[in-house]
Amino acid sequence: MDIATTQASVDSYIQTQEDKSLLRFITCGSVDDGKSTLIGRLLYESKLLFEDQIAALKADSIRSGTQGDDLDFALLVDGLASEREQGITIDVAYRFFSTKARKFIVIDTPGHEQYTRNMATGASQAQLAVLLVDARLGLSTQTKRHSYIVNALGVKRIVVAINKMDLVNYSQERYEEIIASYREFADKIGVADFTAIPVSALKGDNIIEKSAAMPWYEGDTLIEHLNTVPIGETANAQPFRMHVQWVNRPHLDFRGFSGRVASGQVHVGDKITALPSGKQSRVAKIFTMDGDLDMALPGESVTICLTDEIDVSRGDLLCSSANAPTLSDRFESRLLWMSEEALRPGQSYLMKIGAQTINATISPPKYAIDVNTLAHISAKTLNLNEIGVSIVNIEKPIPFEPYTLNKEMGSFILINRLTNATVAMGLIEKDAQTTSIELRTDELSIDRGLRSEQKNQKPVTLWFTGLKWSGKTFIANALERRLFANGNHSFLLDADTMWKGLSEDLDYVDADRTENSRRVAQVCKLMNDAGLIVQSCFTSAFTSERRISRRIIGDDSFIEIHVNTPLELSEAHDTTGFYKKARRGEILNIAGIDLPYEAPENPDIVVGSQTHSYEEAAQLIFDELVKRGLITKLG
Amino acid sequence: MRTLTHLQVLESESMHIMREVMAEAENPVMLYSVGKDSAVMLHLARKAFSPTKIPFPLLHVDTTFKFREMIAFREKMRKDLDLNIIVHTNPDGVEQNMNPWDFGSDVYTDVMKTQGLKQALDMHGFDAAFGGARRDEEKSRAKERVFSFRTRSHQWDPKNQRPELWSLYNARKHQGESIRVFPLSNWTEFDIWQYIYQENIPIVPLYFAAERPVVERNGVLIMVDDDRLPLLPGETPMMKRIRFRTLGCYPLTGAQESDAVTLPQIIQETMIAKVSERQGRVIDHDQSASMEKKKREGYF
Structure with a gap:
């Protein structure tokens, strides 16, 4: 072939390739709905199969014998040896094909309920979903579950492909009956719009070519629809956000922030804010190896240089100053649990959001969602493949937006700290910032200051933290006797008081610790407002838990006391057989046994059975209170 | 825009x-x-x-x-x-x-x-x-x-x-x-290939067609890159115009006959290719x- 001609034709060919956009779509439906057959058909018809692959397919088809002499397209798609043996698709697979208009990535996921997590994984990356419905069976609970999941994950474009039309004699009536019932269901879950197409993946009806057997159908074939459906990203219209992945600093004269634009556009000269610091600057340069850009689009990986030297590190967010998101450390979130080990409320997990990984504890679910009926059901935990709504508490406030508003700002994963497994996907629904109850001091004549004066003490919360049986309550009790003798007014709050009263609705075994902790802190705060010195004695094993308490109670009134008795000694003091049960695994979520105890980094006071008797410890704390001017020692 | x-x-x-x-x-x-x-x-x-x-x-x-x-x-x-x-x-x-x-x-x-x-x-x-x-x-x-x-x-x-x-x-x-x-x-x-072309990325010349010494074994063209390849009885290396679609160890990599000497020609060939890329790798065929x-x- 003449080189010049090739050059010209390839140039024009490449030009048309350049104009192609990329559409990622997920296919949902069970094996029986003909999903693999549909994908195999798309690959086959788009002429993307090579001769050796077709030869292998023919040989495989004859061997398996499921389709008589016809090609069994499903064999093309089912990849791993183990799943070919089981006849089910166990994982997420990615297939590629292209048409004259677009390049496609097909995300193929299994349909059974036990693979909800795989489906959600696929849906998190998809721009469009093709839902397969068996025309003979109509809507199944699976169809409903899949619709719910793709909709919850923000997949806005839904194609309902009524498959196996050949098996219902290409009946228009049957087709319309199914569509009507789907429309009713779609309304219920808030799917705004969908496109329905009657097809036969096996026979090829309405896949590429219009079906001669269904003249009554006037809409697009599946491929026509995939080629033309608008996929303009809404991310473009949103305000600019970019998570800083890496600080690029080759030498003293260059300092850039590398990341991929999450949403919105950024132009040179734009005023931007770095969060969480709140420092502002302007975009000096948008650097790429191929030359600087005037502006960058969502999805583009760039390196941004600023006009001012402000402190920005990995995990920070660069955003439009005109429209910066708010910060919070407590989110109401939808969680899909992906691990065999159920959610442990109160346990510390790692949360990866944007380009940062932070500590998080999860409150017990407000409710779980039955994905088949969409009913809200009460739940103490979430098991594998279950979806529920919980409060997620994190160690420090971060910028966020609800998932429905901005996917990259509202999506996160939870990681088990010990196994490093990804255990859940999370979608932020709304802020659930802890607000402390402020007494209306302006309206009430007797305030905290007056009460404090009357009692001749400054009300504080002595927050005892330490392992179970480390001696927290014993020390607090000794201290309380000492305080009482000194004419001070105090109150001792411990597990017994709380769990048998205010928190009796919470489950102790499942350790609804975060919520209990929040209640404890609120009670402490109220009692402080009433002028009392409170001694709160709870394990409070997590830094995040104590940090939340500190914020509710107030920095000035919070004194952290670490009862630093080693585990062996605490176990030796145990007279109830508590640790023995924990060691046998009969009770779970016990700090020091199956949960880590995060010792305070900078406690105000450290005491412990190894170093102090209870009386000595109490005296030490008493002296410290005097030293700080919180109480006055009587004559 | x-x-x-x-x-x-x-x-x-x-x-x-x-x-x-x-x-x-x-x-x-x-x-x-x-x-x-x-x-x-x-x-x-x-x-x-x-x-x-x-x-x-x-x-x-x-x-x-x-x-x-x-x-x-x-x-x-x-x-x-x-x-x-x-x-x-x-x-x-x-x-x-x-x-x-x-x-x-x-x-x-x-x-x-x-x-x-x-x-x-x-x-x-x-x-x-x-x-x-x-x-x-x-x-x-x-x-x-x-x-x-x-x-x-x-x-x-x-x-x-x-x-x-x-x-x-x-x-x-x-x-x-x-x-x-x-x-x-x-x-x-x-x-x-499209990206290599667009970005002008340097690649090993073996991807472009040239006269190279080969022997044919079980329908696969193997290049005689040096004298370590033992020739079977009656086998003589012959010069063919070949290129490679994937590269690995020369005794295990199949060549294809081709006239493609430029990237556009390679892209042209890839567009109309009838066999998949890994076909050229001997190891994939060993077992299912x-x-x-x-x-x-x-x-x-």
Whole structure:
């Protein structure tokens, strides 16, 4: 072939390739709905199969014998040896094909309920979903579950492909009956719009070519629809956000922030804010190896240089100053649990959001969602493949937006700290910032200051933290006797008081610790407002838990006391057989046994059975209170 | 208004993946096989960290039977781009005079490639290794994650992979475990060629057609790259106009007859190609599900 001609034709060919956009779509439906057959058909018809692959397919088809002499397209798609043996698709697979208009990535996921997590994984990356419905069976609970999941994950474009039309004699009536019932269901879950197409993946009806057997159908074939459906990203219209992945600093004269634009556009000269610091600057340069850009689009990986030297590190967010998101450390979130080990409320997990990984504890679910009926059901935990709504508490406030508003700002994963497994996907629904109850001091004549004066003490919360049986309550009790003798007014709050009263609705075994902790802190705060010195004695094993308490109670009134008795000694003091049960695994979520105890980094006071008797410890704390001017020692 | 083409989307995605690894891994490395996918991966790495030089070394596992032109090209790239390339060859294999014909391609590949790679990763304590594998190459690869975790003994467990949600990669691992990262997961063979053309990326001349000495064995054209290839009785190397679609060890890599001497011509050929890319690799034919098995054992 003449080189010049090739050059010209390839140039024009490449030009048309350049104009192609990329559409990622997920296919949902069970094996029986003909999903693999549909994908195999798309690959086959788009002429993307090579001769050796077709030869292998023919040989495989004859061997398996499921389709008589016809090609069994499903064999093309089912990849791993183990799943070919089981006849089910166990994982997420990615297939590629292209048409004259677009390049496609097909995300193929299994349909059974036990693979909800795989489906959600696929849906998190998809721009469009093709839902397969068996025309003979109509809507199944699976169809409903899949619709719910793709909709919850923000997949806005839904194609309902009524498959196996050949098996219902290409009946228009049957087709319309199914569509009507789907429309009713779609309304219920808030799917705004969908496109329905009657097809036969096996026979090829309405896949590429219009079906001669269904003249009554006037809409697009599946491929026509995939080629033309608008996929303009809404991310473009949103305000600019970019998570800083890496600080690029080759030498003293260059300092850039590398990341991929999450949403919105950024132009040179734009005023931007770095969060969480709140420092502002302007975009000096948008650097790429191929030359600087005037502006960058969502999805583009760039390196941004600023006009001012402000402190920005990995995990920070660069955003439009005109429209910066708010910060919070407590989110109401939808969680899909992906691990065999159920959610442990109160346990510390790692949360990866944007380009940062932070500590998080999860409150017990407000409710779980039955994905088949969409009913809200009460739940103490979430098991594998279950979806529920919980409060997620994190160690420090971060910028966020609800998932429905901005996917990259509202999506996160939870990681088990010990196994490093990804255990859940999370979608932020709304802020659930802890607000402390402020007494209306302006309206009430007797305030905290007056009460404090009357009692001749400054009300504080002595927050005892330490392992179970480390001696927290014993020390607090000794201290309380000492305080009482000194004419001070105090109150001792411990597990017994709380769990048998205010928190009796919470489950102790499942350790609804975060919520209990929040209640404890609120009670402490109220009692402080009433002028009392409170001694709160709870394990409070997590830094995040104590940090939340500190914020509710107030920095000035919070004194952290670490009862630093080693585990062996605490176990030796145990007279109830508590640790023995924990060691046998009969009770779970016990700090020091199956949960880590995060010792305070900078406690105000450290005491412990190894170093102090209870009386000595109490005296030490008493002296410290005097030293700080919180109480006055009587004559 | 400017919009992103599909190659720009893929490019940005790959750069995002590389930056995540750089930020989270302690000691990353890029596996550099000298082939076209490695060429693209190298180019993307330069883009991801520019103006900083690629902040990790490249590793080439040299099986001693790579095409001579590959080695020459590697050295040229090392010089031109001032790259830090570590070359490792399994010394045990050298000692045993390991080769594909006396030991069989399976044993040879395992010792020189799989074991060689594990040795190099262990020796340098690399905890993350970029590889150029693509999901469109082969059925078992269609399910490979972008971040693929390996046990301390470099094993891959297809049933126990982490879900990958959005583009939030969980790169955490225990001491001694490692990750293989595939930034080209979502690229197709055609995307690779188109990108090489568009970005003017240098590739080994073996991808272009030229007169080269070959012998034909079981319908596969094998290039006689040096005098180590034992000729069978009656076999004489003949000159044919050939090129390669993938590159590996010369005794195990099939050539195709071709007149394509420019990138547009290669793209032209790829567009109308009738056989898949891996057809040229001898090892995939050994047994059904062979790639999955090799991967479980630690082959890339």
